Amino acid sequence: MLSKIGRLDAESKKELENILNSIYELMDKGKKEKAEKELIRLAATPNYFIREFVGKELINYSDQRKILPIVKRMIEHKIYGVRATALFYYYQRFLNDAESLLDILKDTFESIPWEVESIINEMWKRFPDFMKERMKIWVKSDNSKKRALSFHGMENIAQSDPNYIMDFIGQAIDDDTMEVQKKITHILTQVARVNPIVVFPYIREWLCEANEKRIKTIWVSMKKLANIVIQRNRREKSQEFVILTQQTINDWIRDDNENVAKMGEKLSHIIRK
Secondary structure (H helix, E strand, O other), X not given: OOOOXXXXXXXXXXXXXXXXXXXXXXXXXXXXXXXHHHHHHHHOOOXXXXXXXXXXXXXXXXXXXXXXXXXXXXXXXXXXXXXXXHHHHHHHHOOOOHHHHHHHHHXXXXXXXXXXXXXXXXXXXXXXXXXXXXXXXXXXXXXXXXHHHOOOOHXXXXXXXXXXXXXXXXXXXXOOOHHHHHHHHHHHHHHHXXXXXXXHHHHHXXXXXXXXXHHHHHHHHXXXXXXXXXXXXXXXXXXXXXXXXXXXXXXXXXXXXXXXXXXXXXXXXXXXX
């Protein structure tokens, strides 16, 4: 019996393979409608890992001409799990074709949001240069969800290209939507933890001419970073991060810019607890 939640063990994967083989047999016999019905029943599950496994396994069927029309209908299906399973099929189909894959995600980021986020995160790992260029377009979209999604997974290049991230955030730092602001504070926190020497000068520059909304965005991130500094659990921080954060806060307290000095003073209360 397949579980409705949780990762798949070897036994569960074997069971899914057997079910898929029975569906393939129906297709081989020309019973396409019945095969599609069985596939939809299998895909209509709340278990993310079943959807992922089934979607990716469909690429292994010998006659993809029979699979593709079914998948095209599935990705428009009223049931979320069915749509998500179809998306994983496309992910596997275009595994090495970033352009085609992103075209699919453009059409599905609102109807299949969780899986799209997962795939975009993987694309940042596999196609960082491609994503750097394409997300510059997404962040200018009229759709706030698309703009927010342009930040998703960017922490994967926090170590290798922090300047790109900071320049990217600088374009959207004053975005009016909560969705985008949340993404910005998350990414700021992530990149500052691994590359504080790059991040803090950018933040100071943004603070110098900041309005109240921007100051609030920066405060959320800096507050998280200051709290990491005082955590007893050292797995979450490096010595370099601790030293540079403390030094930056002390420097900001004495800064000539009022916004920077106020931010430094507020943060100092946290790290001196």
